[in-house]
Amino acid sequence: MAPEPDVTSLSNPLATVEQLSTSSSQLDGVPPDLENSLRFAGAQLTQAAGILLRLPQDIIAQAIVIFYRFYVGSEGGSFRINALKDVSAASLYMTAKISFVPQSTRSVLNVYAYLTSSTSPLRQPSETSAKPNPESYYLSEGSYQSARATLLQTESILLRALSFITQVTLPHHLALTYLQTLGVLPPTPTVKSTALAARTLAYLNTGLFSPQLLYLTHQPSALAVAAIYLAAREVGVRLTSAEWWEVFDVDREELGFLVVGLGSCEGWIKGEKGRWLGKSCPLTLEELETEL
Amino acid sequence: MTSQTKSRWADDEEDAALEAQRKREKELKKKAKAEKQRKLEEEEILRKKNFAGATAASEDGVSAHDEVDAELGRPSKRRRLSPEQDQARVEPASAKPLRFPAPEWGPCRHVDNFEKLNHIEEGSYGWVSRAKEIATGDVVALKKLKMDNAIDGFPVTGLREIQTLMASRHENIVALREVVMGDKLDDVFLVMDFLEHDLKTLQEDMLDGFSPSEIKTLLLQLTSAVEYLHSNWILHRDLKTSNLLMNNRGQMKVADFGMARYYGDPPPKLTQLVVTLWYRAPELLLGAEKYGAEIDLWSVGCIFGELLTKQPLLQGKNEVDQLAKIFELCGIPTEATWPGFKRLPNARSLRLPNTHQTTGAVIRAKFPLLTNAGTALLTSLLSLNPAQRPTASEVLTHPYFKEDPRPKSTAIFPTFPSKAGQEKRRRVASPSAPKRGDAPKIVGDAADFSGIFADRDEEEVGGGFALKLI
Numbered sequence: 001m002a003p004e005p006d007v008t009s010l011s012n013p014l015a016t017v018e019q020l021s022t023s024s025s026q027l028d029g030v031p032p033d034l035e036n037s038l039r040f041a042g043a044q045l046t047q048a049a050g051i052l053l054r055l056p057q058d059i060i061a062q063a064i065v066i067f068y069r070f071y072v073g074s075e076g077g078s079f080r081i082n083a084l085k086d087v088s089a090a091s092l093y094m095t096a097k098i099s100f101v102p103q104s105t106r107s108v109l110n111v112y113a114y115l116t117s118s119t120s121p122l123r124q125p126s127e128t129s130a131k132p133n134p135e136s137y138y139l140s141e142g143s144y145q146s147a148r149a150t151l152l153q154t155e156s157i158l159l160r161a162l163s164f165i166t167q168v169t170l171p172h173h174l175a176l177t178y179l180q181t182l183g184v185l186p187p188t189p190t191v192k193s194t195a196l197a198a199r200t201l202a203y204l205n206t207g208l209f210s211p212q213l214l215y216l217t218h219q220p221s222a223l224a225v226a227a228i229y230l231a232a233r234e235v236g237v238r239l240t241s242a243e244w245w246e247v248f249d250v251d252r253e254e255l256g257f258l259v260v261g262l263g264s265c266e267g268w269i270k271g272e273k274g275r276w277l278g279k280s281c282p283l284t285l286e287e288l289e290t291e292l
Numbered sequence: 293m294t295s296q297t298k299s300r301w302a303d304d305e306e307d308a309a310l311e312a313q314r315k316r317e318k319e320l321k322k323k324a325k326a327e328k329q330r331k332l333e334e335e336e337i338l339r340k341k342n343f344a345g346a347t348a349a350s351e352d353g354v355s356a357h358d359e360v361d362a363e364l365g366r367p368s369k370r371r372r373l374s375p376e377q378d379q380a381r382v383e384p385a386s387a388k389p390l391r392f393p394a395p396e397w398g399p400c401r402h403v404d405n406f407e408k409l410n411h412i413e414e415g416s417y418g419w420v421s422r423a424k425e426i427a428t429g430d431v432v433a434l435k436k437l438k439m440d441n442a443i444d445g446f447p448v449t450g451l452r453e454i455q456t457l458m459a460s461r462h463e464n465i466v467a468l469r470e471v472v473m474g475d476k477l478d479d480v481f482l483v484m485d486f487l488e489h490d491l492k493t494l495q496e497d498m499l500d501g502f503s504p505s506e507i508k509t510l511l512l513q514l515t516s517a518v519e520y521l522h523s524n525w526i527l528h529r530d531l532k533t534s535n536l537l538m539n540n541r542g543q544m545k546v547a548d549f550g551m552a553r554y555y556g557d558p559p560p561k562l563t564q565l566v567v568t569l570w571y572r573a574p575e576l577l578l579g580a581e582k583y584g585a586e587i588d589l590w591s592v593g594c595i596f597g598e599l600l601t602k603q604p605l606l607q608g609k610n611e612v613d614q615l616a617k618i619f620e621l622c623g624i625p626t627e628a629t630w631p632g633f634k635r636l637p638n639a640r641s642l643r644l645p646n647t648h649q650t651t652g653a654v655i656r657a658k659f660p661l662l663t664n665a666g667t668a669l670l671t672s673l674l675s676l677n678p679a680q681r682p683t684a685s686e687v688l689t690h691p692y693f694k695e696d697p698r699p700k701s702t703a704i705f706p707t708f709p710s711k712a713g714q715e716k717r718r719r720v721a722s723p724s725a726p727k728r729g730d731a732p733k734i735v736g737d738a739a740d741f742s743g744i745f746a747d748r749d750e751e752e753v754g755g756g757f758a759l760k761l762i
C-alpha cells in the first residue's frame with residue numbers, strides 16, 4: 001500500500017564525539033574496563049528479562065540500545081547513581097509500553113526480582129544450575145510498591161536523559177532487504193542462502209553487545225552491509241559487483257571499521273564471560289560499590 | 293480573487309514589513325543551519341578518526357584492520373600520507389554516500405529557556421501557549437503534556453505523540469523542535485514551530501470560506517501529510533480542522549499527534565476510542581478492533597466536506613446519532629457494498645433496513661456546486677466500506693486536482709489578517725478527542741431512525757424502514 005518509507009525513518013540518532021570521549025560513570029570513578037562489563041551485564045540482563053517476558057526480539061534489542069544511550073556521555077547517567085538493573089527494567093518497560101506488546105509493572109518487576117536474585121541464572125553463568133529458590137525473588141506487596149516507584153521514577157529520568165528520543169531503528173530488516181537486492185536471497189531458499197541470511201542476522205545480534213557501542217555510532221544501513229559482508233565471506237557466497245556496498249550508501253572506510261568491530265565481537269563476549277566466571281558482575285548499586 | 297476577498301486579505305504595509313522581517317530571520321537561520329551542518333560534518337570526520345584510532349590501539353585491531361583493508365582493496369589507513377592529500381582526492385559525486393542529519397540526544401533543556409507570551413488553547417491532552425525562546429527570540433508554541441493518568445508511569449499517549457511527531461519531517465506537518473522539562477519530572481513540554489491560525493477558527497472568522505482553488509490546495513497539503521504519515525506506518529487518528537494549523541504563507545501543517553501511533557500490516561488490535569466523533573469512520577463506530585490507514589482518509593473526507601460548506605459535515609450528538617448521520621448521507625451498508633460489516637461488534641445490535649440506497653445522489657445533492665470529479669472524490673473518501681476508500685497517494689493524483697480551477701499556488705495564497713496579539717482563540721463548542729475510558733460500545737435503548745430517510749426513498753418507508761439498535 002504505502003510508497004517507499006522516508007529515508008529519515010531508517011536512520012538513528014548517533015552518539016556525538018563528546019559523548020563517546022567520556023561518561024558520567026568514568027567521571028564518577030568507574031574504570032573504563034568495568035564500565036564495559038557493566039554495559040554488557042545490563043544488556044544481558046535486558047535480553048534475559050525480555051525472553052522471560054516473551055517479548056519479540058526487536059523490542060528487546062531496542063530496549064538494549066535505549067539502555068546504552070542512557071549511560072553515554074558526561075551528561076548521561078552514571079552506573080554509580082542509577083543502578084543498571086533499574087535502568088534495564090525501565091528501558092524494557094518503556095520500550096514495551098509504546099510497542100504492540102505492553103507489559104504490566106508487576107510482570108516486569110517479578111522478572112527482574114528473579115533475575116537479580118541470588119539464584120538467578122545470570123549469577124551462575126556456568127552449567128551448575130542450582131534450582132532457583134523462590135524465596136530469594138518473591139516480591140511481597142510492600143517491596144513491589146517500592147520497586148514500582150523506582151521503576152516509574154527511573155523511566156522519567158531515562159526519558160529526560162534521552163530528551164524523549166525513543167525511536168530505535170534496527171538493521172535486521174534492512175539487511176534482509178539488502179540481501180534480496182543483491183540477488184542472493186532467492187524466493188525458494190537454498191541451503192546456502194538460508195545460511196547466509198542466518199549468519200547475517202547472527203552478526204547483527206552479536207554486534208548489539210559490542211563494547212564499541214556499534215549501534216550508537218553507526219547507521220542501520222552500515223551495520224547491515226558489514227554483517228552481510230562478514231556472512232558472505234564466511235558462508236562462501238560471492239557478491240559479484242565490486243564495491244556493492246556503495247549502492248547502499250556505505251563507504252569503504254566505515255565498512256572496514258565495522259567488519260572488524262562486528263567480527264571481533266564474539267571473541268570479546270567470550271572473554272567477558274570468562275572474566276566473571278564464578279562470581280557475578282555487579283547488578284545493584286551496593287554490589288558495584290563493593291566491586292569498586 | 294474578487295475585490296471583496298482582496299479587502300479581506302489585503303497586503304498592507306504591515307504585512308510588507310512583516311515579510312521583510314521574516315526574510316531577514318530566514319537568512320540568519322540559514323546561516324546558522326549551514327554552520328551547524330559544517331560542524332556536523334566535522335564531527336563525523338572526527339568520529340571516524342577516533343574510531344580508527346581506537347581500533348588501531350588494540351593489537352587485534354591493527355592486524356584485523358589491515359586484513360580487511362587488503363580485502364577491500366584499499367591502502368591501509370595508517371599508510372595514508374597526510375590529511376591534505378585525503379582532501380584532495382576527488383570523489384565522483386555519484387559515489388558520495390548520502391548523509392542525513394540525525395538528531396542527537398542529551399538531557400532535556402529546561403522550560404525556563406522560553407518566555408511565555410500568552411495562552412492559546414486548552415485541549416483534552418494538554419494546554420498550549422505561545423512563547424519566545426530567550427536565546428534566539430524565536431516564537432514557538434509550547435504544549436504541556438497532561439500527566440494525570442500516570443499510574444503506568446509516563447502516559448503512553450504522550451510518548452507516542454512525541455515519538456511519531458519527532459519521526460515526522462514534512463513541510464505539511466508541524467515541526468517539533470525539542471522536548472523541554474519544568475522543575476518536576478512530569479512537567480513536560482513540546483516545543484513546536486508556532487503557526488498563526490488553526491483552520492477551524494480561521495474558517496469561522498471568514499465571511500464566505502475558502503475559494504474552490506484554495507480548497508484544492510488545502511486538501512492537497514493535508515493529503516500529502518497523510519501520505520507521508522502512512523508511508524511511515526503512522527496513523528494520525530485525530531484529523532479535524534482544529535488540528536490543522538495555518539501560517540500566513542498559505543501553508544497548512546497537521547498538528548496534534550496526541551492520538552497518533554505506529555501501526556502494522558496486518559493491522560494489530562487497536563483501541564476504537566480514537567478520532568473526535570464528527571470525524572470518526574463508520575468501522576470505528578461499529579467497533580472494529582482491526583483498522584488501518586482508511587480511518588484517516590474518512591476524516592480527510594469529512595474535512596473536505598467541511599471546507600466546502602464551512603460547517604462540520606457530520607455533527608452527531610453521540611455514537612448512535614453519528615452513525616445515523618453517516619448513513620443518512622452515505623446510505624446503508626449492505627453485504628454487497630461492505631462485505632462482513634455485519635460481523636463488527638456493534639453492527640450485531642443494529643437493525644438495519646433492507647434497502648438499496650445509493651450514495652452518490654445524496655452527496656451530490658448536498659454539494660450542488662461541486663464538479664463531477666470533486667463529487668467522485670468526496671464520495672470515495674466517504675465510502676462506508678474502508679476497502680473502497682482511496683489511499684492518500686491515490687487522492688493526490690485524482691482528476692479533481694487537475695481540472696479548473698487549479699489549486700492555488702501557496703505563493704499567492706491570501707495572507708490572513710494577522711491577529712497580532714494572538715489572543716486566546718475563540719472556540720465554538722465542538723466535541724473533542726475521546727478520552728481513555730470513554731465507552732466504545734454502542735449501548736442503550738433501541739433507537740428508531742426511520743424518519744431520517746423519509747425524503748430519500750419513499751417506497752421503502754412504507755415497508756417498515758427503520759434503523760434500530762436492539
Ligand SMILES: Nc1ncnc2c1ncn2[C@@H]1O[C@H](COP(=O)(O)OP(=O)(O)OP(=O)(O)O)[C@@H](O)[C@H]1O
Binds near residue numbers: 535548
Ligand atoms: N504549533 C502551534 N502553533 C500554534 N497554535 C498551536 C500549535 N499547536 C497547537 N496549537 C493550538 O492549540 C490547540 C490545541 O493543540 P493540540 O490540538 O495539539 O492539543 P490537544 O490538547 O491535543 O487538543 P484537543 O484535545 O482539543 O485536540 C490547537 O487547536 C491550536 O489552536
Ligand SMILES: [Mg+2]
Binds near residue numbers: 415548
Ligand atoms: Mg487538538
